[in-house]
Amino acid sequence: MAGRMMDQAAVEKPKRKRKYRPVTNDGQRKLFTTWLPFDMPDKLRELVQERQYLTNDKSITISGLVTEAIDDLLAKYNKA
Structure with missing residues (x-):
């Protein structure tokens, strides 16, 4: 039984870690995130x-x- 559990653990994919980058490569700040x-x-x-x-x-x-x-949205609502 222990061998079977080891096989399952070996087959399971490792969880992918999210990489959060608060600053972009060109130095601009990341202001917000949104769900699409x-x-x-x-x-x-x-x-x-x-x-x-x-x-x-x-x-x-x-x-x-x-x-x-x-x-375009900011220009439409005169916020630019």
């Missing part, structure tokens, strides 16, 4: 891939698109 609907990350990845393909610009990122959307 389950399918949103996939939609954002697809949008980035589509924009990169259409514009032939590999520097387009999810964070860049989110920043652009926030800037």
Whole structure:
């Protein structure tokens, strides 16, 4: 029985640790995090891939698109 328990322990995947980075590589502070609907990350990845393909610009990122959307919202409500 002990052998079986050891086999199960060997098969179980180690828990993945989340890596929180309060400061980005370019020194900007991370102000907040948010939970997205389950399918949103996939939609954002697809949008980035589509924009990169259409514009032939590999520097387009999810964070860049989110920043652009926030800037548009702030401009819409005259908070910029």
